[in-house]
Amino acid sequence: MPPSLPNLLIVIADQLTASALPAYGNRVVRTPHLDRIAANGVRFNRAYSNSPLCGPSRASLLTGRLPTAIGAYDNACELRAELPTIGHHLRRAGYRTIISGKMHFVGPDQLHGFEERLTTDIYPADFTWTPDWTRPEHRPDWYHSMDSVLSAGPCARSNQIDYDEEVVFAARRKLFDLARFGDDQPFCMVVSLAHPHDPFNIGQAYWDRYKDSEIDLPRVARQCAPDPHTARLRHICGIDAEPVTENQVRAARHAYYGAISFVDDQIGLLHKTLDESGFADNTITVFLSDHGEMLGERGLWYKMSFFEGACRIPLVVHAPGRFQPHVVDKAVSLVDLLPTLCALGGAARPAETDGRSLQPHLEGRGGHDEVFAEYCAEGAVAPIVMIRRGRWKFVHSPGDPDQLYDLDADPDELDNLAAAAPEAAAFRAEAHRRWALQTITADVLASQCRRSLVADALRRGRTTPWDYEPPGVAATAYIRPHKPIERLEADSRLPSSLCSADKVRPCSAHQDDRQ
Numbered sequence: 001m002p003p004s005l006p007n008l009l010i011v012i013a014d015q016l017t018a019s020a021l022p023a024y025g026n027r028v029v030r031t032p033h034l035d036r037i038a039a040n041g042v043r044f045n046r047a048y049s050n051s052p053l054c055g056p057s058r059a060s061l062l063t064g065r066l067p068t069a070i071g072a073y074d075n076a077c078e079l080r081a082e083l084p085t086i087g088h089h090l091r092r093a094g095y096r097t098i099i100s101g102k103m104h105f106v107g108p109d110q111l112h113g114f115e116e117r118l119t120t121d122i123y124p125a126d127f128t129w130t131p132d133w134t135r136p137e138h139r140p141d142w143y144h145s146m147d148s149v150l151s152a153g154p155c156a157r158s159n160q161i162d163y164d165e166e167v168v169f170a171a172r173r174k175l176f177d178l179a180r181f182g183d184d185q186p187f188c189m190v191v192s193l194a195h196p197h198d199p200f201n202i203g204q205a206y207w208d209r210y211k212d213s214e215i216d217l218p219r220v221a222r223q224c225a226p227d228p229h230t231a232r233l234r235h236i237c238g239i240d241a242e243p244v245t246e247n248q249v250r251a252a253r254h255a256y257y258g259a260i261s262f263v264d265d266q267i268g269l270l271h272k273t274l275d276e277s278g279f280a281d282n283t284i285t286v287f288l289s290d291h292g293e294m295l296g297e298r299g300l301w302y303k304m305s306f307f308e309g310a311c312r313i314p315l316v317v318h319a320p321g322r323f324q325p326h327v328v329d330k331a332v333s334l335v336d337l338l339p340t341l342c343a344l345g346g347a348a349r350p351a352e353t354d355g356r357s358l359q360p361h362l363e364g365r366g367g368h369d370e371v372f373a374e375y376c377a378e379g380a381v382a383p384i385v386m387i388r389r390g391r392w393k394f395v396h397s398p399g400d401p402d403q404l405y406d407l408d409a410d411p412d413e414l415d416n417l418a419a420a421a422p423e424a425a426a427f428r429a430e431a432h433r434r435w436a437l438q439t440i441t442a443d444v445l446a447s448q449c450r451r452s453l454v455a456d457a458l459r460r461g462r463t464t465p466w467d468y469e470p471p472g473v474a475a476t477a478y479i480r481p482h483k484p485i486e487r488l489e490a491d492s493r494l495p496s497s498l499c500s501a502d503k504v505r506p507c508s509a510h511q512d513d514r515q
Contacts, residue, residue, distance in 0.1 A: 005094070005346055006319070007283040008188040010086075010337075011270065012061075013263050014054065014102060015197040015303065017292030018047070018314045020260055028216055029257045030209065033268035034316070037287060039325060041318035042362050046331045048371045048388060049291040052303040052310040054123075054197075055104040056377070057290040057334060062086050062103075062112065064338030064353035067374050068435070073444050074377035076129040076451060078107035084350065086338055087113025090188045093347035098174060101167035101192030110468035114190075117468055118170035122163045122194050125466035127455035130448055131378045136232065143378055144198070144237045144302050149244055152200035152252035154207035160194040161203060161262075167193060168266045172273045179277035180494050188345065193266060196259030196293070198302065200251070206258035215254045217246065220412050222299030227416075228400045233304055233379040249296045256295060277494065284344060285318040286337070304379050306386040306395045306403075307413055311373060323362045330369035331388045332358060372434065376444050383440045385431055394418075394427035398437050402428060 018024040022031055023038035024045070050060040051067045059065075059072035062085040067073060070083055087097045091113055099111075100118040106125055111117055129142055155161075171191045178187055195202075223230065234240050267287065274280040294300040294309040303310040315332070317323065335355030342350060343357045360367035371388040384397040393413070395403040402418035404427065418424045431437075476482055483491070490496050 005186045006322070006344065007186050007279055008090070008095070008341060008345060009270065009274070009283050009285045010188070010190045010341075011267060011285065011287045012058075012101070012190065012192040013196065013260075013287075013289045013314075014192070014194050015291060015293045016260065016263070016289035016314060017295065017309050018289075018312045019309065020196075020256070020293070020295070021314055023316070024314060028210070028214055029260050031260060031264040033264045033271065034287065037267065037271075037285060037318040038316050040320075041285075041316050042323050042326055042328060044315040044317075044328045044330075044332055044358075044361070046329060046388075047288070047313050047315035048331065048333045048373060049289075049311050049313050050333050050335050050371075050373045051375055051377075052291040052305060052373075053375065053377050054102075054290055055106065056374075058104050060354075061288075061290070061334040061337055064335045064350055064355045066335065066354045066372060068376065068383065068440050068443075069354060071443070071447060073447060074129070074131050075104065075123075076106055076127045076131075076455075077447070078127075079105055079109070079112060081107075081109040081112070083112075084352075085113045086188070086190075086341055087111070087115075089113075089338070089342050089347045089350060090345050091115065093342070093345050094185065095345060096178075096182075096185050096187040098187060098189045099192070100171040100174065100189065102163075102194050103190075103192060105468075106466075108466050110466065116174075118174055118470060119163075119167055120468050120470065122159065125468065126458065127451040130451040130455060132448055132452065133381055133445055134448075136381050137235070139236055139238060140378070146238050146242060146244065146301070148198035148200050149248055149252045149296075149301060150242065152248060152255045154204045154255070154258075155201040156203070158199070158201050158203075160197065160199075160201075160259075164193045164195055164262070164266065167191060168269055172269060175270075175273045175277050175279065176494060179279065180491060180496075186345070188341070191270060193263055195263050196256050198256075198293075200253075200255035200259075202255045202258035202262060206262050207255065209261050210254055210257055212250060212254065215250045215257065217249060217253075218296040218298075220298050220414070226298075227403060229305060229379065229384060229397065230298070230300065232381070233300060236379045237302065239299065239301065252301075253295055256293065281320055283320075284322065285316075286341075287314065287316045287318070288334070288337075289313040290334075304375065304377065306373065306375070306384065306393070308407070308411070311386070317358070317362060319362070324364060326364060328361045328367070330361065330367055331371045331390075332361065332368070333371040333373065374435075376440065383435065383437050383444070385435050385437075387427055387430065392423060392427070394424070394431070396428060396431045398441070 049057045055075040056067040097114040339357040373386040375384040382398040391408040404418040
């Protein structure tokens with residue numbers, strides 16, 4: 001039997017829609033490492049983001065709370081330092097907690113309970129990206145545009161390639177350091193990649209893994225009469241500003257698929273490192289995404305909606321010797337990760353959470369089948385809420401027509417049943433009981449106003465950035481006088497070249513060496 005407290009490796013891909021993976025039915029993309037993890041793990045077939053946007057979804061993942069419960073409305077909302085996260089809960093339970101990569105933390109707290117952060121973030125930590133619901137026609141110059149699609153193709157380097165290579169290098173090195181210099185303390189490491197998030201560019205080698213003729217086109221063409229939120233998204237992203245050709249659509253999907261293969265290779269490197277460092281047998285890997293990507297479906301790109309492409313995510317738990325491989329077809333979401341990881345790591349059950357532990361699902365004992373989600377960011381003019389239960393998905397926003405889809409019969413969400421199905425009234429009543437939508441609207445508008453004022457003020461005069469800078473360790477890096485040379489070289493080698501400390505010759509300068 002494995003030890004009671006496993007190591008936890010949480011790998012987050014950015015903007016990866018479930019339908020783009022072979023484990024979820026895709027017949028074009030090649031991901032051998034993820035295929036192996038999915039085949040030998042527990043794959044959740046109906047996992048969802050609690051908000052189809054980076055910042056709010058990650059806040060929900062870390063806290064187990066819905067975005068409106070913690071004020072995480074958009075990508076420029078501060079995650080309050082008082083909110084307990086996975087880092088706090090597992091740290092209290094005895095875990096060493098580590099982050100490498102993108103977390104989208106906004107504000108001066110850039111750790112949120114984690115002991116170590118190995119890299120900076122790829123995105124800014126300030127309030128610059130604050131939306132403005134009072135100006136629905138305004139298109140911010142920092143927001144998504146169609147340039148990512150129009151310029152899609154191979155590249156030699158990019159911001160995201162630079163970033164993700166640093167993230168994975170730092171994570172692998174830390175795993176080796178834990179094996180060489182650590183104790184028996186279990187670790188929880190979050191490795192968060194920027195790929196396959198747009199822009200749709202990827203290195204030539206990954207582009208060349210696919211032929212143009214292999215790349216499939218979207219299943220659903222542009223809607224003839226889009227719902228109001230879709231129309232707003234088309235405007236704010238500039239989708240209709242310049243026509244997109246079939247070749248450009250194919251190129252964007254080509255680059256996205258190449259980026260997924262890049263992510264897959266990073267998974268392979270991380271798992272190879274677990275093997276080489278001796279952690280593989282007692283490490284649970286959780287692979288997921290923060291939200292999806294429309295990838296041209298319905299003529300839409302990016303996320304920000306509750307169509308399946310934007311909000312359905314991959315979720316796989318790979319736990320050697322702990323859980324039998326199987327598929328879970330119940331609806332679950334990111335808020336369920338906090339209570340799940342606390343249960344797996346022996347931490348106390350969180351007092352405040354909107355999620356439910358996935359442990360019954362992992363153990364094949366059934367479990368819940370229900371997701372609640374929210375969107376309060378760009379392209380909205382009021383909160384948009386979603387209920388996913390059984391075969392149904394219900395979407396409601398004040399001022400917009402309701403949407404109700406039977407996903408078993410209509411997986412492409414082409415037939416809105418809200419005007420005819422008797423279930424719609426019950427869902428509508430439930431939404432109004434669950435969410436105080438007028439209050440949330442007022443809170444969002446007030447938050448946007450405050451943050452816009454603060455952002456404007458902090459741009460003036462001397463600026464003190466909140467962006468995280470990893471501390472330097474030059475004093476103890478590589479060859480330094482803090483240890484006898486034989487001990488230093490032996491400790492740095494995995495496995496060690498020395499059988500015991502007795503083989504290190506004495507050195508008077510280091511009689512009290514405790515490194």
